[in-house]
Amino acid sequence: MAVPTQPPLKESKVDVLIVGAGPAGYMAALWLARLGINTKFIDKRSTKIFTGQADGLQPRVLEVFETFGFVDRALKEVAVGYEACFYEPHPETGRIRRVDKIPEGVPGISRFNGSVIHQGRIETWLSDAIEEFSGGKIAVERPFLPESLEIGGDEEYPVKVVLRKLPDDKAGPEQFGHKVQNGLYRQFEGDQNQQNGVDSQEDSLEVVRAKYVLGCDGAHSWVRKQLGIEHKGETTDYVWGVLDIVPVTDFPDIRKRCSIHSKDGGSIMVIPRENGIVRLYIQLREGAQHEDQDPVTPIISAAGEKEKPGKKGVRVDRTKLTAEHILATAQNIFQPYSLEVAEMHWFTAYQIGQRVATSFQKDERVFIAGDACHTHSPKAGQGMNVSMMDTFNLAWKVAYVVKGLARPSILSTYESERRAVAEELIAYDQRLSRLFSSKPGEIATEEFRAVIDRGSAFTTGCTVDYASSLLMDKPADAAAERYASPLATGLAIGMRLPDAKMIMQSDARPWFLNQRLLSTGQFRLLIFMGDYASVPALRAQMDGIGAFLAEPANSLQKLRDDGVLQTLLIHASRQDKVEWDDFPAVFRPRDERGVMDYWLVMADSGPSWHDDKTGEAYEKYGISKDVGAVVVLRPDGYVAKVAEPTVDGVKDIWKWLGRFVVGLESGATL
Amino acid sequence: MAVPTQPPLKESKVDVLIVGAGPAGYMAALWLARLGINTKFIDKRSTKIFTGQADGLQPRVLEVFETFGFVDRALKEVAVGYEACFYEPHPETGRIRRVDKIPEGVPGISRFNGSVIHQGRIETWLSDAIEEFSGGKIAVERPFLPESLEIGGDEEYPVKVVLRKLPDDKAGPEQFGHKVQNGLYRQFEGDQNQQNGVDSQEDSLEVVRAKYVLGCDGAHSWVRKQLGIEHKGETTDYVWGVLDIVPVTDFPDIRKRCSIHSKDGGSIMVIPRENGIVRLYIQLREGAQHEDQDPVTPIISAAGEKEKPGKKGVRVDRTKLTAEHILATAQNIFQPYSLEVAEMHWFTAYQIGQRVATSFQKDERVFIAGDACHTHSPKAGQGMNVSMMDTFNLAWKVAYVVKGLARPSILSTYESERRAVAEELIAYDQRLSRLFSSKPGEIATEEFRAVIDRGSAFTTGCTVDYASSLLMDKPADAAAERYASPLATGLAIGMRLPDAKMIMQSDARPWFLNQRLLSTGQFRLLIFMGDYASVPALRAQMDGIGAFLAEPANSLQKLRDDGVLQTLLIHASRQDKVEWDDFPAVFRPRDERGVMDYWLVMADSGPSWHDDKTGEAYEKYGISKDVGAVVVLRPDGYVAKVAEPTVDGVKDIWKWLGRFVVGLESGATL
Known part of the structure; x- marks a missing residue:
């Protein structure tokens, strides 16, 4: 040494x-x-x-x-974006005018836009x-x-x-x-x-x-x-400018997201922002020209990637990468609408690189x-x-x-899950970039909007669907398809849990479920016990699960004590028609001082005294009120497994957890 | 000197x-x-x-x-309180049990509980x-x-x-x-x-x-x-204790507001609080006895008012004003339910003084x-x-x-408006205190709950109705009655504006109106222009008001410049069916740089792409979509006046404002 x-x-x-x-x-x-x-x-x-x-x-x-x-x-x-407008050149005058208006994003996919x-x-x-x-x-x-x-x-x-x-x-x-x-x-x-x-x-x-x-x-x-x-990947020869400005304009849709295709001047995307700011993405058509194999003057691309001299690339006239030039290009595209600048907060120019x-x-x-x-x-x-x-x-x-x-x-699932998202993103970006950089007439408005429409769902981030893996209990061949358990036909295993409003059993307060699913690092068993008050079999199953989970020798109980697992009971009987004492003690646990946890039992529907839109979770999740289901959520909120709401179903989850959770070897105390 | x-x-x-x-x-x-x-x-x-x-x-x-x-x-x-429960002694066993469950507060009166x-x-x-x-x-x-x-x-x-x-x-x-x-x-x-x-x-x-x-x-x-x-006023001989505790209990409604009347032990109010805390108000029956004209040991009353020696008063055994004694009293009332304490955060005892x-x-x-x-x-x-x-x-x-x-x-309106509230409060408190301090059987459960019910509306704070004054344009003899203009039958002049969800015209974002009515100190003209797109007369009226408000000599314009007055236009045509350029420039004003204000025009209803409950304001406010109205809001959000949506209506408001706004002498430039 x-x-x-x-x-x-x-x-x-x-x-x-x-x-x-x-x-x-x-x-x-x-x-x-x-x-x-x-x-x-x-x-x-x-x-x-x-x-x-x-x-x-x-x-x-x-x-x-x-x-x-x-x-x-x-x-x-x-x-917040709620509306998207499309502007195209008038076939006769050539001046831009609005040709369509659609909702921005996917209405109802999330509580947030x-x-x-x-x-x-x-x-x-x-x-x-x-x-x-x-x-x-x-x-x-x-x-x-x-x-x-x-x-x-x-x-x-x-x-x-x-x-x-x-x-x-x-x-x-x-x-x-x-x-x-x-x-x-x-x-x-x-x-x-x-x-x-x-x-x-x-x-x-x-x-x-x-x-x-x-x-x-x-x-x-x-x-x-x-x-x-x-x-x-590759760097394309599309060159775009970005302006963050407080505009002075008579353009009527400046507070909406707009895609503007002009006749000769190029394209613009309008993104309204906070505090009266608007971001404009502006196609800089005349700024770029092909010069294969020649050294290029570096410009900063989308994410700061720098072109190296000697590669096939694009010569950009750097003197044109000024706020003034980018604005002049935008003004030309905006005609007949005026566009002046009261405040300029930031600008940049980039080439599209997809890697x-x-x-x-x-x-x-x-x-x-x-x-x-x-x-x-x-x-x-x-x-x-x-x-x-x-x-x-x-x-x-x-x-x-x-x-x-x-x-x-479990660490291998990071790349297997996120690479697919990255590749989908690049594919979407390629389609979008091609559309925006196309010359007018090259691509029909309909095709343009179809791409935007399909992209809308992807860009909400709510459609990500992770494939089968150690952490996703679905058939390996379901990787490319939405896969749902027959017990919960509205929930795709691999996707995040959609939200729904429910009523806390103990105090009748309405909550969106997502507000209760805080990022605590816990796996969660959402035990949908259905309308247990009307279905005697379900009440027996509930009691059975309660007794099973409470067994001291049960290592699931240990996971609960360690805070790795949280069990939430969501029933479909009306909150005001059932009693707190109905629920097994394991869902009303006491701490070492005897203080009860009042926040683990929720009802899908309540008396609706307060005009809240509850009572839709079972339907949305495709869970029968007569059958129920247990939904396993990962710490990141993705549905990982669905089982039946019985002791056997819980044992099945236990075995599954045992594949990757330490100290929970499958069947150890079964 | x-x-x-x-x-x-x-x-x-x-x-x-x-x-x-x-x-x-x-x-x-x-x-x-x-x-x-x-x-x-x-x-x-x-x-x-x-x-x-x-x-x-x-x-x-x-x-x-x-x-x-x-x-x-x-x-x-x-x-948050959503449910209230009533407990009474069982006629045979004498043990308390739940006899009723009602909504807490007044469902729908506010977005908040x-x-x-x-x-x-x-x-x-x-x-x-x-x-x-x-x-x-x-x-x-x-x-x-x-x-x-x-x-x-x-x-x-x-x-x-x-x-x-x-x-x-x-x-x-x-x-x-x-x-x-x-x-x-x-x-x-x-x-x-x-x-x-x-x-x-x-x-x-x-x-x-x-x-x-x-x-x-x-x-x-x-x-x-x-x-x-x-x-x-007077100090009564009711003595109450208060405990803020984290309880250990099998009482099933401990996370709801409860009124408990026991057979012999007295009464309790249960108020669930944050972080697992529960506040208990406990009637201390045996702690007090009449001893007229005798010096009394001071105890602290509700609001810290101290009884002076020598007055007609109450002797309180001070040794009993301990957390332990108050808790023991509560435990007795709670029977057959258990009540122990994991954490005690605060306690006090008070006599009821109403002044x-x-x-x-x-x-x-x-x-x-x-x-x-x-x-x-x-x-x-x-x-x-x-x-x-x-x-x-x-x-x-x-x-x-x-x-x-x-x-x-205008300062005289403080006492005229707030004294009535104080007196209503005392009257309610007297009724409530009498009920809670009554012996079981003295007052029927029905009467008890009737008082609570009537009180519920008052205790929301949303039913305060200020009388006619310099700042409240309603008939003097309407003081004791709810008074509404026929133009807006759902709005009481003197009461706060109830909330409703609307759509911002410029960007289609839904807002509750209260979120836009920030406390900026401005009087506001809410100009309800109805379905102007379908009713040509309304469009003409809108243009007329726009032109009138824009006149440089108009002192209302000066008020707007001073930030004392804000004019908001709320129309009843569908947001997506009308154009931004429809609205008079005065509702789309530009600052000295030419930057437009995009936030002064709202639509009652939108395309409902986003599942928001809009389109209810006109109905809720009792304003006809064919007629419209101008509603004047004070800086504190109370409806002060209603006028017709015409130049004459606005002139009428101007005259009214001129009664108390400096430099806006009535008719000066009319």
């Missing part, structure tokens, strides 16, 4: 190291903070910066925010929640540049990462010469350091040994490069997420959302393994 | 001085902070203390919180909002003891108050010997100072000269005493509000609510006068 010639570097051990404080990193930190995991969270910039400057929030992400307790902050500030707000606000909500959950222990540490990453050696903390603490003045962003904030950043010194290797300031280095490393470091991902993972990483992990110890895995155009408003949902999928699994609650084999 | 023999005291001038930081004081400070009034806000205690320890929030107060932007904080934390939470949390929300609105300028200054108050002299700042800054150690509360926090406070030194006059520490005195003083200093109100106002001040103001320069005006039993959960609504009524009027926007004559 070599004798060290220098004093050893400062070392620390953490369960999880998160590299990169963007949406994917913040969501990972949020989950890990909530679940009490020892986490280090670093970023290379000295201050917040938004290379992506995303602004769209899917309904599904708002649902997730609700489970972490801060969706109300979002709802108070965001602009697609919403828009500055990425900085979203990161603030996440950051505040991380601070609250972790008691201030987890916060972004800046500016830290990772310099090397090795896997292996130590069995418990096998990932070794060397970090360099940068002086703050080297880590500030330098913007491309313009007084308006924009997305045209020069490379910053940190990036150079990463490319050029360690410099002489040894004293600023430190070593972190981690059980797991999450690379959430964006399209340029240093982590991805260390792992030797390729970012596969997916060839792998999302290495040795199931180092994972990449977000833009590090997938880059695409921002027009679908999906990047930030899919990035957050990547780590919302990943981080609870990592936490379970770190805590020794689940076997590491 | 006398030559001063001592150095002059430090002097400051403020528009408004608020004495006392309880619910009434906080609400006054909130309004004044929102309206930018130079305000000093003092309290005599060195720290927060809750002599009342109130916990109930009316639906109406939650509506008001929404207009200040923080109702979401409340909704996340409170316990009566809610319960610790007073300290409520004051925190108010305090945070005050800080935000005032930019930190307004905050409670402690401990300051007012020592003298004079009216007159200075014309602009006629109220002179001398304040003493106390050392912190003299202003802390000392609790009646018990380790559990309780409401049995000894008199504290500050009170003694107030009674004994100025002591020798001249250097700690300062003089505040104020335009207006608001005495929000509780049942003992020093301000009230300075004004020589009597607090008229109303003989006047609410002096010289329309010094006003009293809250417990300083009215004290009663806490069981109806009204004290904190009525106190907040007192200053919600008063403070905007004071702000208008301070700003020179309205004539001081």
